Amino acid sequence: MNFMEKEKPIGVFDSGIGGLTVVKRLMSVLPKESIVYFGDTARVPYGSKSNETVIEYSVQNTKFLIQKNVKAVVVACNTASSIALNELRKQFDVPVIGMIEPGAEMAVHQTKNKKIGVIGTRATIANKAYSKAIKEINPDIEVFEKACPLFVPLAEEGWTNHKATYEIAEEYLEELREKEIDTLVLGCTHYPILADVIQDVIGKNVKLIDSGVASSEVVREELRRIGLETNSAVPGNAFFYVSDIPTTFKQVAELFLGKEIKEVVKVDVSELGK
Amino acid sequence: MNFMEKEKPIGVFDSGIGGLTVVKRLMSVLPKESIVYFGDTARVPYGSKSNETVIEYSVQNTKFLIQKNVKAVVVACNTASSIALNELRKQFDVPVIGMIEPGAEMAVHQTKNKKIGVIGTRATIANKAYSKAIKEINPDIEVFEKACPLFVPLAEEGWTNHKATYEIAEEYLEELREKEIDTLVLGCTHYPILADVIQDVIGKNVKLIDSGVASSEVVREELRRIGLETNSAVPGNAFFYVSDIPTTFKQVAELFLGKEIKEVVKVDVSELGK
Structure with a gap:
């Protein structure tokens, strides 16, 4: 070399x-x-x-x-x-x-209660890429996926701290909160921009996984x-x-x-x- | 024939x-x-x-x-x-x-105080298509344009009556409200889906123009x-x-x-x- x-x-x-x-x-x-x-x-x-x-x-x-x-x-x-x-x-x-394999791997390492949430665009959630990758590493883990289509335009608007962003996050993440996940994969490269809002809404005890x-x-x-x-x-x-x-x-x-x-x-x- | x-x-x-x-x-x-x-x-x-x-x-x-x-x-x-x-x-x-000429024409017919607002995507607002078309019909009319990038994904989410939609509309339309427009062109074919929210926020006295x-x-x-x-x-x-x-x-x-x-x-x- x-x-x-x-x-x-x-x-x-x-x-x-x-x-x-x-x-x-x-x-x-x-x-x-x-x-x-x-x-x-x-x-x-x-x-x-x-x-x-x-x-x-x-x-x-x-x-x-x-x-x-x-x-x-x-x-x-x-x-x-x-x-x-x-x-x-x-x-x-x-x-x-x-992005998928490293993100899935890190999430599997993080979770303690074996309940992982994944958020992404409609396309990513529809093809279940993260679910498949996670289940391949450990089939016992439960994966809950949720498409959050408004997060991309909100990130591009730079509304990282806007009241509307909080409300939209509340609506999208409610389901995942009810599932008591302890790990959440940010399955879209735009989402780290909104990480503060997402962390606030999903709760401090949930570990966010940044695939980047x-x-x-x-x-x-x-x-x-x-x-x-x-x-x-x-x-x-x-x-x-x-x-x-x-x-x-x-x-x-x-x-x-x-x-x-x-x-x-x-x-x-x-x-x-x- | x-x-x-x-x-x-x-x-x-x-x-x-x-x-x-x-x-x-x-x-x-x-x-x-x-x-x-x-x-x-x-x-x-x-x-x-x-x-x-x-x-x-x-x-x-x-x-x-x-x-x-x-x-x-x-x-x-x-x-x-x-x-x-x-x-x-x-x-x-x-x-x-x-869409542009008919919408501009209808707006010019409607306005009484010669103050027209135009909302659209970033691209439509950046190329000032409606402003130019309106000014061509009547150069005395003042046109105020505002890009509202989140309206398209909100319409596609079907959030026609969501609290977040109201808040986003408040933020986008504040400027136009201050300009005291009496006519507002919906310069994007997605926007009629959000017409109720837009009408509520901009005020009942403003006439909405649907280019469709x-x-x-x-x-x-x-x-x-x-x-x-x-x-x-x-x-x-x-x-x-x-x-x-x-x-x-x-x-x-x-x-x-x-x-x-x-x-x-x-x-x-x-x-x-x-």
């Missing part, structure tokens, strides 16, 4: 900007690593698209990251993680880390295992690419990332996957 | 399901006419896409409707109306009716002008096509349409525009 291999960046893609919460976690867990982010903002959302299309787009996005010379790829999108991971692992040689934290830990283990951790002594760089730049991109992206984004480069969708 | 021409259906397309509120109005204004609806649910939303892409998709959708033998096309999508109308009118011989009603009136005038009103004595039929069928499609679509949808046919996106 030569020196240069270790200094390659980690690639991260998402259907939009939600994956920036994962980048934030990666930066905190692996501060010396450099990151290349691609947000497919022109083709968001993936949740309403066919499996075939989600796989096609995920392959294109991964090719783009590979062209940027990344040493590993993080699929920072729950929909793409649940649908495209096997295909990406088949087609590409670099390690590919998704879980997957960052898996990335660290994986890089260590294959001997590709950076040797750098200084903080890594981050590069941001998107397929479209919506009006409010900068403001929302910085809320999600938790720091300033100095430059973002727009990539033409028709150039992806070439 | 032969008999058969008059009995052709009216075509309606939208980027998704919002246009069904327009179909509801069309059915009420022109109950004897048949309707073919196409909702591009696989490629929704159009608001975050480039003008070039919105035009390309709009041309494809219109071709699809023309293949279904329609006598007129209603662009029941504010984004496509503001971007693609000229191109559609250039490429197709049938009358093409959008306005455009239905224009369709009636246009069909009359070109002699293509149906001669049928019985209620028309309605046919529904979509490019994808999301999990909750039927439930949300029926809320928007205000009646049962017996059958919906999925069209493959790759077949569009051929």
